[in-house]
Amino acid sequence: MELPGIAFYIVAFLTMGGIYAILCLALNMQWGFGGLFNAGIAGFYAVGAYTAAILTSAGSSAHLGGFDLPIVVGLICAGIASGIVGWAIARICVRLKADYLAMASIGIAEIIRLAIVNEEWLTNGSLGISRIPRPLEAFYSGRAAEVVFVVFVWLIVAVTFLVARRLQQSPWGRVMRAIRDNEETAASIGKDVQRFRTETFVVGSVFMGVAGALSAHYFKFFSPDATEPLLITFLAWVMLIAGGSGNNLGAIAGALAIWAIWSLTEVVTQQLPPDWATRSSYIRMLLIGLLLQFVLQRFRSGLFPEKSPKLRISREK
Amino acid sequence: MEQVPRIRLDDVTMRFGGLDAVRNCSFDLPAGRITGLIGPNGAGKTTAFNVIAGLLSPTLGRVVLDGEDITDLPAYRRQEKGLSRTFQLAHEFGRMTVIENLMVAAKNDVGEGIVNAVFRPSRCLSQEREAYDKALKTLEFLEISQLAGEPAGNLSGGQKKLLELGRALMQEPKIMLLDEIGAGVNRTLLGKIADKIKQLNEESGYTFCLIEHDLDFVSRLCHGVIVMAQGELLMTGTVDEVRRDERVIEAYFGGGRYQDAS
C-alpha cells in the first residue's frame, strides 16, 4: 500500500501546483510582459473563488445563493468578475508609476478581504462557504475524484499557457514588452500605452480569478483564511521570479519548484517540537525568502530567463 | 508665396520648478525643409522636441501641426499624424532584440489587437513579413545587420544611436525630429546618413528638424537654422547668417552663463 499513498500525495501536490501555475502565468502577463506590479494577487484570487463558490454551491440561508449552477459557468463568471475588478483598478492605476500601482493593489486587495469578512449576507463572513462542488462528482468519488480534479486543473493550465504564449508571440505582446522596457519610446512610436496596459492587466486578472475558483472547488469549502496574502501573493511572486519573469514555461516551472519546496518544508516543520510548530509558518516564509536570494544569485533572471519569441512571419511573398 | 509651416511653436514656455527650460519661444518648421536647431548645452533644444512630440505638455503656448492645434494631443496620436522622433540619450527597448526594436515601430494593426493575438494569430503574418523585410533593409542601411538578434540593451552607445534612427525610419514619417543623431557615430556612416536625410527630403518630401552641435553637418544639410540659448529663441536664418551673427558667437563662446566658469 506504500505506492498509492505517494501517488496520491503527488496528485495533491500537482493540483495545488497547477493552481499556482495559473496564478503565475497570470502574473507573468501583468509583470513579465507588461511591467505592471500587482501586489494584490490575493484579492483577484478571492473574487474568483467567491464568485464560483456562490454560483455553484447548493442553496444556503447563510449567504447569497448558492445558485447551484454548473461549474463551467461558475468558472467563466469567476474570470469575468475578477476581470471587471482588474479593469476598474487599471482605469485608475495604470497611469501611475510601478511603485504606486503596487501600493494601490495592496490596498485594494485588503479592501476586498475586509469586505469578504464583513459582508456576511454575501459571503457568510469568516465562517466561509461550504458544499462547493467538484466536476463530475456524481460519477467519481474518493481517490478517483482527486485524479479527475487534477486533470481538470491541468487542462485549464494548458489553456492558460496557450493564451499566454499566443499573447507573447504576437505583435500585441511585442508592444507590451516595448512598453515595459521604455514607456516614452513606446508612446512616441504611436502605441497607446494605457490601452495595452489595461488589456494585459485585465487578462491577468481574469486568470487569477480562475485560479481562485479552482481552489474553491478543490477545497469544497472557502473562507477568508484561504486568501492569506502570504500564501497567494507572496508565493506567486517568488514562483515567477525564481522561474523566470517573462518566460511562460519558467512561470510553470517556478510554480512547481517552489510549491514542492514549500510542501517539503511543511513536512520538516511538522517534526518540530510543539512550541516550535506555531512558529513554523514564518520559518517557512523565511526559508523561501532565503531560497529566492540563492536562486537569484546563481541565475539572475530566474531558472528560465526571458527569450525573445521566434519570429513568426509568412513565407516569401 | 509663403510656405505653410508643418509645425509651429506658438509662444511656448516649458517650466520645470523655477526654471524655464523654454521661454516664450515661437518658431516654424516649414514643410518639406530641413531645419537645424542649434544652441549651447542646456539651451532647451531637447525640451522643445519633447513639447513638439507630446512627451511634455507646455506650461504656456501652443503646438500647431499643419494648422491644427495639437497641444493637447497625446504623444501616441501625434505619431499617427506622421511625426517621429529620436532621443538624444538612446531610448531602446533593452530586453528586446534589435530586429524586434525595429519591427515594433512598424504598426501591425491586426496583430496588435488582443483578440486577434489570441484567436487569430495567423492573420497578422503578412503584415509581419512586410515589417520584417523593412527592418532588414533598415539594418542593412545602418550597417548593423549582424546585430539583428542581439538584445538592444547590449549595444554600444553609437550602435544605440543608429537604432534610434532606424526606429524613426521604420515609421515612414512625414516629419522627423532628430536629436543629435550624429553624436558618437563614425564619420563615413554619418555621411551616408546625411545623404539618406537629403534623399528622403528631396524625393519623398519629408520635413526634418535636426538638433546638432556640429555646424559643418548642419551647413551641409539644413535649409534654415534656428538658434536657441538659455531657453529663448535667439535668431533664425540661413547657416551663413547664423555663423556670422554676433549674438550666436556670444552665446557659444562668451558671455552668459559661461562667464562664471572661467
Ligand SMILES: Nc1ncnc2c1ncn2[C@@H]1O[C@H](COP(=O)(O)OP(=O)(O)OP(=O)(O)O)[C@@H](O)[C@H]1O
Ligand atoms: N525633466 C526636466 N526636469 C527639470 N529640468 C529639466 C528637465 N528637462 C530639461 N531640464 C532643464 O532644462 C534645461 C534645458 O535642457 P535641454 O535638455 O532642453 O537642453 P538642450 O538644449 O537639449 O541641451 P544639450 O545640447 O546639452 O542636449 C536644462 O537646464 C535642463 O536641466
Ligand SMILES: [Mg+2]
Ligand atoms: Mg539636448
